[in-house]
Amino acid sequence: MSRTGAAPKPGIVHLGPGAFFRAFNAVFTEDAMAAEPGDWGIVAVSLKSPAARDQMAPQDGAYTSVTLGPEGAEYRVIGSVVRVLVAPEDPEKVLEAMCAGTTRIVSLTVTEKGYAHEPSTGRLNLKHPDIAHDLAGGAPRSAVGFLVEALARRRASGLAAFTVVTCDNLPSNGPLLRGLVLDFARARDADLAEWIAAEVAFPATMVDRITPATTEADIAALESAQGYRDPACVTHEPFRQWVIEDRFPTGRPAWDRVGAQMVTSVEAHETMKLRCLNGTHSTLAYLGYLAGYETIAETVADPDFARLCDRLWAEEIVPTLEQPEGEDLAAYCAALLERYRNPAIRHRTWQIAMDGSQKLPQRILGTLADNLAAGRESPGLVLAVAGWMRYVGGVDERGEAIDVRDPLADQLMAAWDGAEGAGAKASALLGMREVFSAELAGALQAPVSAALELLLDAGARAAVKERVQ
Structure with missing residues (x-):
């Protein structure tokens, strides 16, 4: 299995290349580039495990999306992911991708626990081990730490801020993440926090597609049906819904042309x-x-x-x-x-x-x-x-x-x-x-x-x- 055609040029860095991202964000973005060509290839970043990189790198980032309907399965190779990085192995390479002049969006699917916040208050947990480490000045470990460090570097070099798009199931997820980023930035540098508050868009989103964890049985079923083995494959239902607050100062893929609902309030x-x-x-x-x-x-x-x-x-x-x-x-x-x-x-x-x-x-x-x-x-x-x-x-x-x-x-x-x-x-x-x-x-x-x-x-x-x- 391999991608069809040349890989797109990167324009998005995505934190959390798990099954949901591959079943949802990457598919929407592939569809958007087909509807309206643009440089929106995705550099996917794992903040913890090398599993996604190990699965996808030998396939040049491509993988199979398997739609499971009551009447049978449909198979499709997705090629919107151009590279997969593992943050603990080389955090500097991740920051380089986030600080590239072509990067206009950083998106996230890191699950609720990946935000290192206190769910009962919605505030950043400053005592979380990863947050405490990042505030102490080490190479970032947390999603929030990577966002703030990358934004600080872009500010220092005169680059425009990227738009931060969270796609996790959190109430008012865009404003919530903005608050967490500002909590971190204020603990580090008040002037940086003011710049982020003024310059960075955090649009809210609502995402919906049931995506079970991929099993060995799923991989074997794909191989039996299509004649190739793909350990990075994902299975999902036919239904999908993406509602997005339309605030993208530096542009976005044509997600609206392939079914996303662009609204003023999510x-x-x-x-x-x-x-x-x-x-x-x-x-x-x-x-x-x-x-x-x-x-x-x-x-x-x-x-x-x-x-x-x-x-x-x-x-x-x-x-x-x-x-x-x-x-x-x-x-x-x-x-x-x-x-x-x-x-x-x-x-x-x-x-x-x-x-x-x-x-x-x-x-x-x-x-x-x-x-x-x-x-x-x-x-x-x-x-x-x-x-x-x-x-x-x-x-x-x-x-x-x-x-x-x-x-x-x-x-x-x-x-x-x-x-x-x-x-x-x-x-x-x-x-x-x-x-x-x-x-x-x-x-x-x-x-x-x-x-x-x-x-x-x-x-x-x-x-x-x-x-x-």
């Missing part, structure tokens, strides 16, 4: 997606995993779990939303359930359950807070929080260990293990201020304790069944 779309899709995805992940279901499709094949989704949307989530421009909320939710049911997409509950301490505040806790303020009950979302607690306790309903992947995993398990009984365990986890504000924790103590007791006594399937009766 907030309503973003909240819709975070709460309707990501909120129910996390609910299904924790409760579905505890119930013994491996994938989302298997989970919603259980009528009680499908009813739980419908009830969450109708009674607990949609009432908290503003109407996004051009969206039919009822139709959007109905389409979500059909997407979840796609049997070709094996999106593992365990994968979605990762990093829950970083995801819960924007996916579920914001909705709960709005419902509490409005005097509405949220029995389904409360059960989801209890499911997360049961999950991070590290032992499933069959007494088997759960592989909990979370930056706070040790603290979460210690809180669970150090308390006896549902009420005490709920209190211990609600006391983690990295996740729950004091006010929300107080309001949730009684309902979450009751839901956790139900889970511990009856199990996830019975608990879900009781909540949807």
Whole structure:
């Protein structure tokens, strides 16, 4: 397998070349350059692992995008990535790419935990090991550290700032990242912070395409179908949606010509997606995993779990939303359930359950807070929080260990293990201020304790069944 035609000249540096980037950003950019030619090739940067580079470099950056629909698979070679760098191996080379005169956009898909912030406050965690290292003046390790160092160098050399485009599932992700960058810059150089505040655009975005982690079975299926092996391949659903705040002072690819929605405000779309899709995805992940279901499709094949989704949307989530421009909320939710049911997409509950301490505040806790303020009950979302607690306790309903992947995993398990009984365990986890504000924790103590007791006594399937009766 190889790219078709010459590689495009680079114009974008992207931090985080994981499966979602390859299934979404890189495909959109390839389509945009086909619709309107331009120098928008992507230099992809891994901030941690060399895996993506090791997979893609022998293929000159090309890889296969596999669209999995209910009626079969479609295969396409993507060539928008021109180079893959590994930051820990050569951070200076990464900074050189970010400071190139041709680089006009730096984008990110580093997951919620990659922002080194405190989800409960939205502020930069200055004590995070990578942030503390970067502020001490070493070669950058964090995404925020790389952004600030590159912008400082561009300012010093008289180059225009690049536009910073975050594509992670964070509320008001553009303004949030701007705040984190400014927190870091102020701790380093007040004048630099003022320049960034005045010169750098941080457009907000909303991204949506279900993208399971690639497995060896996926790689083998591609080889069987197409006759070549591609360890960098990605699988994804047919659906995709990209809503982008149109603020790009130095230009952008023609994403709008290939389906992206360029808007003046992303907030309503973003909240819709975070709460309707990501909120129910996390609910299904924790409760579905505890119930013994491996994938989302298997989970919603259980009528009680499908009813739980419908009830969450109708009674607990949609009432908290503003109407996004051009969206039919009822139709959007109905389409979500059909997407979840796609049997070709094996999106593992365990994968979605990762990093829950970083995801819960924007996916579920914001909705709960709005419902509490409005005097509405949220029995389904409360059960989801209890499911997360049961999950991070590290032992499933069959007494088997759960592989909990979370930056706070040790603290979460210690809180669970150090308390006896549902009420005490709920209190211990609600006391983690990295996740729950004091006010929300107080309001949730009684309902979450009751839901956790139900889970511990009856199990996830019975608990879900009781909540949807």
